[in-house]
Amino acid sequence: MANTKPRIKAPKSAKQGEIITIKTLISHVMETGLRKDKKTGELIPRQIINKFTAKFDGAEVFSVNLDAAISANPYFQFTMKAEKSGEFEFIWQDDNGETYSKKSPLTVS
Amino acid sequence: MNFSAFNGRLATLYTTCAILISAGIVSLVSAPLFDHAKADDNLPADITTIKVKPSTADSPFKDLYSGWYFRAKETQNLQKDDFENPGFLWVEKGQELWSKVDGKAGKSCASCHQDAQKTMKGVGAQMPKWDEKAKRPLTLEQRINTCRQENMQADEWKWESDPMLSMTTFIRLQSRGMPVNIQSDGPMEAWVEKGKKLYYTRVGQLDLSCANCHENNYGKYIRADHLSQGHSNGFPTYRLKWQKLGSLHRRFKGCMTNIRATAYKRGSDEFVALEIYLAHRGKGLQVESPSVRN
Numbered sequence: 300m301a302n303t304k305p306r307i308k309a310p311k312s313a314k315q316g317e318i319i320t321i322k323t324l325i326s327h328v329m330e331t332g333l334r335k336d337k338k339t340g341e342l343i344p345r346q347i348i349n350k351f352t353a354k355f356d357g358a359e360v361f362s363v364n365l366d367a368a369i370s371a372n373p374y375f376q377f378t379m380k381a382e383k384s385g386e387f388e389f390i391w392q393d394d395n396g397e398t399y400s401k402k403s404p405l406t407v408s
Numbered sequence: 409m410n411f412s413a414f415n416g417r418l419a420t421l422y423t424t425c426a427i428l429i430s431a432g433i434v435s436l437v438s439a440p441l442f443d444h445a446k447a448d449d450n451l452p453a454d455i456t457t458i459k460v461k462p463s464t465a466d467s468p469f470k471d472l473y474s475g476w477y478f479r480a481k482e483t484q485n486l487q488k489d490d491f492e493n494p495g496f497l498w499v500e501k502g503q504e505l506w507s508k509v510d511g512k513a514g515k516s517c518a519s520c521h522q523d524a525q526k527t528m529k530g531v532g533a534q535m536p537k538w539d540e541k542a543k544r545p546l547t548l549e550q551r552i553n554t555c556r557q558e559n560m561q562a563d564e565w566k567w568e569s570d571p572m573l574s575m576t577t578f579i580r581l582q583s584r585g586m587p588v589n590i591q592s593d594g595p596m597e598a599w600v601e602k603g604k605k606l607y608y609t610r611v612g613q614l615d616l617s618c619a620n621c622h623e624n625n626y627g628k629y630i631r632a633d634h635l636s637q638g639h640s641n642g643f644p645t646y647r648l649k650w651q652k653l654g655s656l657h658r659r660f661k662g663c664m665t666n667i668r669a670t671a672y673k674r675g676s677d678e679f680v681a682l683e684i685y686l687a688h689r690g691k692g693l694q695v696e697s698p699s700v701r702n
Contacts, residue, residue, distance in 0.1 A: 302501075308491045322491055370651060374492065
């Protein structure tokens with residue numbers, strides 16, 4: 300699918316010390332740069348998400364460097380111990396220089 | 409060094425290995441591939457059962473199992489949560505297209521059908537359906553294209569194109585959890601019979617019919633994959649091998665190519681008849697679209 304759109308599924312609230320699961324998905328072609336255009340025979344330039352970072356209140360909690368072998372629409376899931384209330388920020392970096400981001404608040408009781 | 413003690417240990421090791429290996433072989437041979445009693449333990453999103461009694465008199469099965477049942481846990485888990493189900497990327501696209509104006513008439517689907525969640529509820533479960541005007545049954549794809557041409561004056565969508573898959577999936581999703589319930593009497597009877605004939609006809613260099621795999625050998629391995637009973641309730645399906653969503657007719661083509669037969673075309677009368685027959689024999693199974701399969 301052509302449209303790049305980030306999605307998040309993370310709890311809005313958690314108990315202190317609880318292990319929470321965060322799921323993220325971005326729709327992206329993840330063009331490897333190794334394929335050829337069937338008509339012209341020319342290489343299709345690489346365009347992938349090359350880095351994914353999850354921050355909590357500005358501090359990095361999870362990050363991934365992606366390479367060309369990762370399939371389309373990369374999905375990441377990770378767990379974190381909920382210590383305090385704050386805000387998640389998820390950032391995806393595209394080869395074309397664009398970044399996509401999404402935020403999600405967390406209230407810890 | 410005490411050689412006898414060393415040899416003794418070695419001998420014990422060999423014996424242990426031999427016992428483990430033979431035990432392994434025994435369990436491979438005797439263990440049933442599927443524990444049918446556990447069928448309802450694990451369910452996809454919005455589905456209450458994946459096992460039903462056949463409702464057709466001539467059914468070859470004691471119980472009908474959705475293809476979900478034959479998949480590995482990892483694949484099943486992808487379908488348990490809509491967030492993880494990659495098919496929902498197409499659902500989103502379908503939702504966008506639903507209200508997007510296209511064609512000379514300046515209409516979108518929503519112009520006539522309003523809210524898909526209400527107007528399309530149950531529609532997908534009844535396709536393919538007899539069309540009085542065309543004097544033939546139409547699949548969901550054909551119905552959409554008829555609407556696009558006649559009412560919207562827009563171009564047809566290709567069978568396996570992203571917009572078509574998005575729209576069929578979006579419409580089928582509105583019937584998720586509802587039992588497959590197509591009309592198979594009246595004018596549809598001849599088509600059911602035609603599909604049945606195709607189902608049991610051996611074709612290709614391997615000389616196989618659909619029944620050879622999906623009736624006689626379901627639950628067993630075909631290469632690294634378990635054979636299902638071949639029901640259509642989960643289509644369009646996100647297939648991991650395809651890395652995208654695919655139509656039922658794509659699956660038909662794949663099967664036919666695998667048995668070294670010349671496949672019919674997507675949307676051909678043969679495939680439409682086969683689709684009708686599959687829906688007919690799978691009546692009662694809940695619609696799972698978009699399902700996830702490997």
